Amino acid sequence: MIKKVFTFLLFTLSLLSFAQKSALKKELKKIIDGKNATVAVSVLSLDDAHLNLNINGDKKLPMQSVFKFHIALAVLDRVDKGEFKLDGRILIARPWLLENTWSPMREQLPPKGNVKTLLSRIIKFT
Known part of the structure; x- marks a missing residue:
């Protein structure tokens, strides 16, 4: 029973x-x-x-901002551990920011060359 x-x-x-x-x-x-x-x-x-x-789980789709979120979390974890500083400067090379893609950060960079920018600014862009 x-x-x-x-x-x-x-x-x-x-x-x-x-x-x-x-x-x-x-x-x-x-x-x-x-x-x-x-x-x-x-x-x-x-x-x-x-x-x-x-x-649609079988479709291959770009991760885009979903992927950047996890990277930002990992970076902020390293900030908490004292390995990085939010006011530290990070090198951004213009060739790293691909043309023909949406990139507000690229639009604010000089047309040629590299630039060093604050880590906090990079995180804000993500």
Whole structure:
């Protein structure tokens, strides 16, 4: 009897989980539809590393600012540890800032040559 109740509970929980996942996927698709953009969303379970939700997760998309955020966190961690200073100057070489890309920092640099700028200023650009 207990085995049957336990099996029933597991089945019910899996149905509820599926219903929640389905509702979330519908809601996300409603937000995404009609936009002139490619959006990818994936939800991974921290318990068992199982992919619970996937919308366009197989598409290769640029990380852009998402990637810069993690770099800024790592740099600020090193500032906290005393390895870097926010008022320290960092060399920026013009060739590092690619042409034909959006770069407000590049637009503020002299047309040729390199410049040293404050670390705090670089972080603000990210």
